Structure formats: C-alpha cells, structure tokens
Amino acid sequence: MQHPEERIRILVVDDEEQMISFIATYLENENYTVLRASGGIEALEQLKREPGLDLVLLDWMMPGMNGLDTCRKIREFSQIPVIFLTAKAEEVDKLLGLELGADDYITKPFSLRELEARIRVILRRVNKTGKESAESVSGDIVKHGKLTIDLPKHRVVLNGQPISLTPTEFKILRTLAQSPGRVYSRLDLLEIALGEEYSGYERTIDTHIRNIRRKIETDLSTPGYIVTVHGVGYTFGETP
Numbered sequence: 001m002q003h004p005e006e007r008i009r010i011l012v013v014d015d016e017e018q019m020i021s022f023i024a025t026y027l028e029n030e031n032y033t034v035l036r037a038s039g040g041i042e043a044l045e046q047l048k049r050e051p052g053l054d055l056v057l058l059d060w061m062m063p064g065m066n067g068l069d070t071c072r073k074i075r076e077f078s079q080i081p082v083i084f085l086t087a088k089a090e091e092v093d094k095l096l097g098l099e100l101g102a103d104d105y106i107t108k109p110f111s112l113r114e115l116e117a118r119i120r121v122i123l124r125r126v127n128k129t130g131k132e133s134a135e136s137v138s139g140d141i142v143k144h145g146k147l148t149i150d151l152p153k154h155r156v157v158l159n160g161q162p163i164s165l166t167p168t169e170f171k172i173l174r175t176l177a178q179s180p181g182r183v184y185s186r187l188d189l190l191e192i193a194l195g196e197e198y199s200g201y202e203r204t205i206d207t208h209i210r211n212i213r214r215k216i217e218t219d220l221s222t223p224g225y226i227v228t229v230h231g232v233g234y235t236f237g238e239t240p
Helices: 017-029 040-049 067-074 091-099 112-125 167-178 186-193 203-216
Strands: 009-013 033-037 055-059 082-086 104-107 141-144 147-150 155-158 161-163 226-229 233-236
Touching: 009 017, 009 040, 017 033, 017 112, 033 040, 040 055, 040 067, 055 067, 055 112, 067 082, 067 091, 082 112, 091 203, 104 112, 141 167, 147 167, 155 203, 167 186, 167 203, 167 233, 186 203, 186 233, 203 226
Parallel strands: 009 033, 009 055, 055 082, 082 104
Antiparallel strands: 141 147, 147 155, 155 161, 226 233
C-alpha cells in the first residue's frame, strides 16, 4: 500500500462537478491522489502552486478558457503529461489536441477502466510507476551533432539550450536517435511510444513528429534529424 505522499497526483479539470466526482472517486479507490479544478484558469493556478503534480486530465469543452487554450498555456511552463477528455470524435479534432502538446485523448463516453489504463501507459513513459524503469540505462548519453539526449534524465539539449519535450515526444526521439539510419514505420513508432492498444491511430505519430521537428530542426523544409522515408516512415538522419 502506497503512503499518501507516494501516490501519483492527478489534476482533473472539468466544468461539470459530477464528472469530476465520477472520475475522482474511481481513481482514489485505485490509490491515486486527485486534485480538482472547475476550469482552465483554476487549473493553471493549481499547476503553478503544485509543481509536483504527475498528470492532468483535461476536459476539452469548458466555458471561459477551453481545454485547447488551457493546454497551450500549460505547455508554456510545464511538460506534465496531459490527457484530453473530449466529446469530439473527429480525428481532426484529436490531432489538433496533440498538435498543442497533449499526450493522449479519450473520447466521451469512456469506461473508467480504460481511462486508468491510459493513465498507466502515460506514467510508464515517464517512469512514474516504476514498471518500465529498465528501459533507461544509467549513464546513457546519445549525441548527434549539436543534439544531446540524456536518456536516464529524459533531457534534450540542442546547441547548449534545453529542449522541452512531452513524454511521448521524448520516447519517439529517443527511439529514432538510438538507431540512426534504421527506418521505423508509423506503426512501429506508435507501438513503441503508446502501446499496441493504439494500433489504428498511426496519423498521431505524424503530429508528434511535427511537434518534435519544430523544437529541434533548423529548417523544417529540409529536416536533418528526423527524416521522412516516403511510403515507409521515419529515420534519424546525419546532421552536421
């Protein structure tokens, strides 16, 4: 049994108190600590006041500051994992959420068991549960040109400046950089970064790749680090 101070702390953001209580009750029974926010502004205040939070469940449709704007603001100061809770089922809407830096999304109505499974997948990527700690080999530093990736610390530095990546972005970049020249299909990267249960959502990888490129590439028209292999997928290229 985890002590309360050791529990994963999750911020649930929704303008519907009934939905917050519905989610919070289940997660608390699963030994998570749940904090609550009724809107985007309150969520931002809580995140700045509680920098040690582990994950945000963020409703898309909220009055005032909606979920998209809230996610955009969060990414200005934090790379905490964000899962969107959305009634929008169109793929274009989901991809928009990922473009803004969300790590995952789940469409309403959803089962609480599925939600908790998605949470565990995200947390494993940042080693919050300890179940995938073996993936990071102590002391591993990957260097390519002016790009340095510290695997155990989940840190990326370009030209001496730290680069903020979400957990999903880091895992994709790490996978490519550790095997330069190897071509990964979208499905390969999807299963590595998100797991087999996400099969069928390969287009989400393109969104994450675009986000990574914006952060590390000098010229987006001719990317040098993450190179597209048309009809196949992506590879890590040689960059001066």
